[in-house]
Amino acid sequence: MNIREEFPMLSKNIIYFDNGATTFKPQMVIDEICDYYKNYSANAHRGDYNISLKTDMMYENARKKIKDLINASSAEEIIFTSGATEGLNMVVEGFFGKILKENDEILLTKSEHASNILPWFRLCKKNKCKIKYIDLDENYKVTLDNVQKAVSSNTKVISLAHITNVVGDIRPIKEIVEYAHSLGILVVVDGAQSVPHMKVDVQDLDCDFLAFSGHKMCGPTGIGVLYGKFDLLDSMEPYNLGGGMNLSFSSTGEVEYKSLPQRLEAGTPNIAGAIGMGAAADYLKILDLDKIHEYEVKLREYLVMKLKALDNIEVYNESSESGIVAFNIKNIFSQDTAIYLNDYNICVRAGSHCAKILKDELEIKNTCRISLYFYNTKEEIDKLISVLKNSDTLFNQIL
Amino acid sequence: MDANLRRSIILDNYQNPINRGLIDEEGYIKVNANNESCIDELNFIIKIKDNIIEDIRFDGEACAIATSAASVMIKALIHKNVDEALNIINNYENMINEKNYDSKILGEANAYDEIYKQPNRKKCALLSWSNLKNALEQFKKNN
Known part of the structure; x- marks a missing residue:
């Protein structure tokens, strides 16, 4: 066909x-979403009844499909978000918000999307850290050479789109990560424009975080994924607190959080979205x-x-x-x-x-x-x- | 209005807009006009003396409708007193929003009388006029 x-x-x-903005959905993705709403519409992580167990299974299955898509080492490293924007905000606030201090430097480029710039602007105001821009070459591309020139002893993180949404250049992420890690610098990747269009292997790239959206890869809107290396995600402060992410809490204010990935997914998740995104991952794998x-x-x-x-x-x-x-x-x-x-x-x-x-x-x-x-x-x-x-x-x- | 005439007014004001380019002189009020639903971004400066609009200038990047509407507006409002200007603006806004209006006082601005047929362009046609209206109303409050 x-x-x-x-x-x-x-x-x-x-x-x-306009596929950089959003993509169309194949019938199989639409069918998966409808199937959830029509045939086993229940909450996840809750019930002892069949349809809830099925929901649980399908939701966690979707997580595994995304894990396979980007070759993460474990499904615990896949956090469902509302999209790349939320993923990036979670990393900036929940992870770097805790560790960046005065005069620490963040490396970005001027061709980043707003969601990989504005969260850093806010963090810089709060933590008094600084943003430096990596120079782009004559074709508006990022070279390892220019990354090396921009790095200083204060650089703590490099945050880049894998593919930028205006220039469309593919950044040499693997080389940048290798260099950054040799200096103890972490690398955040905005994969919104890359994951839908090319094989992205997080173990091969060795990036520390990767955020992307479902709707730009034939999946539904309102769902995305934040990948992070387990230890990094594990030390992250949850962006949202609430149901589904805590083990117990007492009236005196003591709270015990759940382990990953639930800890970072407070509230009822976008279940249909996750299942649809999982179906989209299957679809792209087949193609x-x-x-x-x-x-x-x-x-x-x-x-x-x-x-x-x-x-x-x-x-x-x-x-x-x-x-x-x-x-x-x-x-x-x-x-x-x-x-x-x-x-x-x-x-x-x-x-x-x-x-x-x-x-x-x-x-x-x-x-x-x-x-x-x-x-x-x-x-x-x-x-x-x-x-x-x-x-x-x-x-x-x-x- | 005849379709050809309408088009030539819009095109002429887009390609050769009046008073384009800001100047750094005292006595001007600054007005920014950004279209939230698209990428039009125009900046205006107005000089009002003894309640008469002596000068309006603008700069920025915007589509043909928004840019030409700025030029047409400047021609319509310059040398009018603040209340006359507000009356012209109100009639223009009524025209765009398909309400009753007095076409006699709108002159070249009548070229936008069919914009309502393209609802996504209404904001382009209104951008400079509505922002100028806010600025003039603010001026009235302060003076």
Whole structure:
């Protein structure tokens, strides 16, 4: 069966190029979510009755599927969150909030997403630590060389996107981690744009934390995962306190927490979300993430080649090796381009894509972004190109 | 309004907006206009003397609708007194929101009379006008 037929949203006559924002869901993921709500809808970690036991089993099974997806050493290292944003906030507040002190340094880049910058800004105000930015090279990429230049004896943590959401460059995480660890520096990875698109092996990368979202990998919204090495997660202060995460507490204020992973998952979890995300992990495994990556890189090459053949288009990240392409029609505000493309049912994102300090580097604030996924096709790109080619009439159309 | 005329007013004000570029001079009130639902970001400065709007200038990045609307607004409000300006703004807002309005006092701003057909563009058309309204109301309170 053609994989496109497995996605109900792909039968709606739209060309969807905003997969960096969120992805469409295959029927098998939708079915898994519905199955939970229709056939065994109970709370997890609670009951002594069958449907609750089934819920428990399916929820923990989903955790195992995610563990396998990223090759974590144990399921206890997989914490369900509401998404990459929550995962990053948990790490910054719950782990680094406890250990960073005055003058300690955090290394970031200017192309990070807001959720890998703003939590650090807040922590710096509270703990009086400092942020330093790793220089980007002429293609807005991170090199090990520039990481080494930015590191000082005060550096305690490096926090980077694996793939950035505007430039789309794949960072050499493994090399950075190896170097960082040799100096006792921890590495946090924002995997929101990488885990859905390529094989990510946390043991191979040896990163200390990895946060990612379900909905960007064919799963449902409102669910994500924070991976952390067991000992690090184990020393983390729970972000939320409440039911499901404590063993006992007394009226005098003594509390005993549960062990991982429950300790970091207070309250009723997003059960349907976790089960759906587990199904999405299965789906990506069947398709094979190496093949997905290979396909997307080829599709991107085709897109960039076609875009470059047009005189009226400027491409900002020609050399990236992910499915993300940032461009503008020359002299047209990105949002006007997006509105024009929408007239042809082509969905692209316009704006700064939550990377609001990247403008310091790109010298342009707003771009149109195409972010491809394995279900996009050359035919869709051809349609886009013909619409962009004939964009002289853009204002006649949108005004 | 005729579709071609409407389009040429918007396009002309987008491509050659009036008073673009801020100046650093005393006596101006600063107004920021950021569209929360999209990426339009415009900054205005206004000079009011003896209750008359002597000058409005703007800068920033925004789409064709938002940028042109800023230019059209400046032309409509400059040299008006604060109450006249507020009256024009109120009528413009009514037009965008499909309420009764007096088209005679809106001039070029009538070019936005069909924006209501594209609900996601209403905020673009209102961005500068609503922020200027807030600034003028604040000015009235303070003076």
